[in-house]
Amino acid sequence: MAMPGDALLLARWQFAFTVSFHIIFPAISIGLANYLVVLEGAWLMTKRPVYRVLFFFWSKIFAVGFSMGVVSGVVMSYEFGTNWAGFSNAAGSVTGPLLTYEVLTAFFLEAGFLGVMLFGWHKVRPSAHFFATLMVATGTLISTFWILASNSWMHTPQGYMWQDGRIVPVDWIKIIFNPSFPYRWVHMTLASFIVAGCLVVACSAWHMLAGRQDRPVRKAFSMGLWLLLVIVPIQIGVGDAHGLNTRKYQPAKIAAIEGLWETEKGGTSLNLVGWPDMDREETRYAIKVPHLGSVILAHSWTGEIQGLKNFPPEDRPNSTIVFWSFRLMVAMGLLLLAMALLGLALRRGDRIYNARFFLRFAMLMGPSGLIALIAGWITTESGRQPWVVYGVLRTRDAVSAVSAQQVGTSLMVLVVVYFAVFGTGIYYMLKLMVKGPAPFNDEMDEVGTDTGKGNQRFDHRPLSRPTEFIDE
Amino acid sequence: MTFDIALVWGAIIAFGVFLYVVLDGFDLGIGLLFPLFHREHERQIMLNTVAPVWDGNETWMVLGGAGLFAAFPVAYSVLLPAAYLPVIGMVCGLIFRGVAFEIRAKARRSQHLWDLAFMIGSATAIFCQGLILGTVLQGIPVVGRQYAGGPFDWLSPFGLLVGLGLWVTYATLACGWLIMKTEGELQRRMYVAMKPLTWLLFVFIVAVSVWTVLGQPTIARRWLTLPNLFYFLPVPLLVVACVIGIQVSVRRQHDRHPFLLALGIMSLGYSGLLISIFPNILPPSLDLWAASAPYSSQAFTLVGAAIVVPIILVYTAASYWIFRGKVRANDPGYH
Numbered sequence: 001m002a003m004p005g006d007a008l009l010l011a012r013w014q015f016a017f018t019v020s021f022h023i024i025f026p027a028i029s030i031g032l033a034n035y036l037v038v039l040e041g042a043w044l045m046t047k048r049p050v051y052r053v054l055f056f057f058w059s060k061i062f063a064v065g066f067s068m069g070v071v072s073g074v075v076m077s078y079e080f081g082t083n084w085a086g087f088s089n090a091a092g093s094v095t096g097p098l099l100t101y102e103v104l105t106a107f108f109l110e111a112g113f114l115g116v117m118l119f120g121w122h123k124v125r126p127s128a129h130f131f132a133t134l135m136v137a138t139g140t141l142i143s144t145f146w147i148l149a150s151n152s153w154m155h156t157p158q159g160y161m162w163q164d165g166r167i168v169p170v171d172w173i174k175i176i177f178n179p180s181f182p183y184r185w186v187h188m189t190l191a192s193f194i195v196a197g198c199l200v201v202a203c204s205a206w207h208m209l210a211g212r213q214d215r216p217v218r219k220a221f222s223m224g225l226w227l228l229l230v231i232v233p234i235q236i237g238v239g240d241a242h243g244l245n246t247r248k249y250q251p252a253k254i255a256a257i258e259g260l261w262e263t264e265k266g267g268t269s270l271n272l273v274g275w276p277d278m279d280r281e282e283t284r285y286a287i288k289v290p291h292l293g294s295v296i297l298a299h300s301w302t303g304e305i306q307g308l309k310n311f312p313p314e315d316r317p318n319s320t321i322v323f324w325s326f327r328l329m330v331a332m333g334l335l336l337l338a339m340a341l342l343g344l345a346l347r348r349g350d351r352i353y354n355a356r357f358f359l360r361f362a363m364l365m366g367p368s369g370l371i372a373l374i375a376g377w378i379t380t381e382s383g384r385q386p387w388v389v390y391g392v393l394r395t396r397d398a399v400s401a402v403s404a405q406q407v408g409t410s411l412m413v414l415v416v417v418y419f420a421v422f423g424t425g426i427y428y429m430l431k432l433m434v435k436g437p438a439p440f441n442d443e444m445d446e447v448g449t450d451t452g453k454g455n456q457r458f459d460h461r462p463l464s465r466p467t468e469f470i471d472e
Numbered sequence: 473m474t475f476d477i478a479l480v481w482g483a484i485i486a487f488g489v490f491l492y493v494v495l496d497g498f499d500l501g502i503g504l505l506f507p508l509f510h511r512e513h514e515r516q517i518m519l520n521t522v523a524p525v526w527d528g529n530e531t532w533m534v535l536g537g538a539g540l541f542a543a544f545p546v547a548y549s550v551l552l553p554a555a556y557l558p559v560i561g562m563v564c565g566l567i568f569r570g571v572a573f574e575i576r577a578k579a580r581r582s583q584h585l586w587d588l589a590f591m592i593g594s595a596t597a598i599f600c601q602g603l604i605l606g607t608v609l610q611g612i613p614v615v616g617r618q619y620a621g622g623p624f625d626w627l628s629p630f631g632l633l634v635g636l637g638l639w640v641t642y643a644t645l646a647c648g649w650l651i652m653k654t655e656g657e658l659q660r661r662m663y664v665a666m667k668p669l670t671w672l673l674f675v676f677i678v679a680v681s682v683w684t685v686l687g688q689p690t691i692a693r694r695w696l697t698l699p700n701l702f703y704f705l706p707v708p709l710l711v712v713a714c715v716i717g718i719q720v721s722v723r724r725q726h727d728r729h730p731f732l733l734a735l736g737i738m739s740l741g742y743s744g745l746l747i748s749i750f751p752n753i754l755p756p757s758l759d760l761w762a763a764s765a766p767y768s769s770q771a772f773t774l775v776g777a778a779i780v781v782p783i784i785l786v787y788t789a790a791s792y793w794i795f796r797g798k799v800r801a802n803d804p805g806y807h
Contacts, residue, residue: 064574070527071570075563077537081552082559088552089617092545093769100542100773103535104780111531112787115524116794123794168766400553406623410560417564421571421589428575 006404008396011083014411018075019381020374021418024426025069027373030144030189031196032062033110033137036117038223040133044126050215050440057216057437058200061429063118068425070111075414083407084388087398090166091389094157094175095150102146110139144189152181154389155380156249167392179249183242184380190235191376193227194336195369200224202366203433205359216437218353221362225343225352232336239333240296246383247297247305250390253383255308256319257326258293259283268293268305273327276319281309283319317385325378332372339365477771478764481543482753484777488539490742492532494645494735499526501646503569503594504639506587508665513801514658515587516577521653521799526573528788530566542773546617547753547763553619554612555604555626562600568593598642602635603627608749609634609684611756630683637676641738644669648718648731653799663722666730670718670737677711677741684748690756691748704747711740 036059043051077099080088088096116124116132124132159174160167169175204221247254255261259276260268261283270293274286294303308316339361346352353359384390388398499522509515522529540548552559572590579586607626614620647669650662685692695704714736721729749755753763764770 067570067574071567074534074566077534078552078559078563080541081548082556085549085553088541088545088549092541092548093765096542096545096765097769097773100538101776103538104776107534108531108784111527112791114527115791119524120794169768172772401618402553402556403623406556413560413564417567421567425571
């Protein structure tokens, strides 16, 4: 018979696995849905077919990503009950209503209007179609609002009290607008835009490297780089502000992220690299920069950061993991910033479309948004351990009274199913990207703008001809 | 009488689950009827009848789950461990089916594999839903706020019977739906299938009802004592009327009546279920009030539900209206 600890460990692995897979798809959906709004809006205003070509192209990729997001999200919503009944019992009265609000205000909106957006092009007026696209995108943003409210509350809980062994909500405004919520919500939303921006840029770069230089490809490339140029610096600023917030409310997490064991008087140095060793209570092979830790984390020369030794060993998050996941996220952010700035510099003389080293760089950066996003989530979620609701409910008290065999079996099943289904799904998304937007020539654009005849011809072109399959 | 918020939430969840079973019932059932058709365009038509709406349909299940989590966390954290493996089986089935919807139309070499994923995924999801329903109907032991049974309590002859019964139910709904949404050869074959499916459904309803009543004295008392018997007698009588109605409407080649009558049978079966277990949320011992979340949770969520659910119903109805009418092979699609 397995020990209860095994069920806990397996349940944690299962959650980490399913949530990491899941987050990929909403991130892509949120970013792409809003991109689709921009494209369709631009098409309605300018009537330039390039926007419509791009709209159809990216809506196909969006559709595949969305369907995988929905079904992997359904798994998540049931895992709280199957593996984390202790959590549902104790904290379900707070997270349950927030999740219900997400379903009511976001999920239905997305799913309800998705049908019109994907299949209703010939059934409703263009303005009504645009409204549907707008509702789908709005749904994705509302969805992040509730999910991040719920997640942030688990990090910085307030507005509740304990009664008969469970958490009872007292003040919903305090619960939703908890101290870390604004930072997390904005950080996640911008991260999703960056994820989608990277995909659009990399996909366009791939086609340009392959010799395709027509308008949709260039347009998408340029739009994506403008987006990154604006958003990446903002994101870095938001991340910094989030760090200050975390230092205030989750000091142990900051200490773990920095691999910091002792509280240093008169200014904290920063471990650039190193290997935090949880057993020896030190960060080995550390390369330190004096005072930099204070400057970054406290915005002062002498600001003190608490070391991990200030916290009892059973309250310390795993520093080895979060030290490196955090650095991976930051590295991706800096690389993205470099790419966006380089793109700006290369805009003179259209070198942005022709400099092959830049196109290669942009293509390689395709997954960087996703890598940063997942690394960021690992940092914040592992950094919350050993608590599931920070300072309130320990992870080991949140697990279901189910056997390790059941959790292990379901973990194996889910791993197989996820790799088979979502692996193929991702492969298909990549295939669609490799296929690229519909063929395009510049005359279509001119005809389209004055007589509308081009549009008409366009209307009758089947969106994908029967012979167009992605696995040939 | 004071305002009983637990009762209101019980009604909302019952309504959500009902809409789920009605709506996702027919689109899941299409997976069961898929093997009857082999031509690519026929299968594509079958999928196209539900492609714009299945996502919204499935959301009612998520609402049922989330609502249960929010309003009755005790029931949620008892039911899911009790039906652990069927729940995992259901979500895996839904994964295969949901992704197959998207990819089938875009694949050629691997299309038969995605067809298989669609059929097996739908069948698995339905059967597991039946197992979960069976688990609820046969009663779940609870101690304190925790599930107190074994890991395989759901695996019982009764549960398997309910699983099979749900297959027949969803297949019948899907058959009626396709009669309404298609024409020509496809529709003709659905007319042929509708009659035996309905009879089979009737047999299963009788079998599940009798077994439930025999197995559970409390449920038997509810149905078989006077004057209850008179109040509830219309339920089985109307089922019989619907079954006969379907036979007649198929013979007369009505387009819509078979589907509407199948919905009727389904609603009657569902109301029978509610009559049997009320006021328990999980028989035999967990009632609505014992399973409730704190008042502050139920009240907060109720405000949202009261405002938003009517809006959802309006745009869901609008979406069905936009995609009304027959689906034809040469319709411009999106895939």
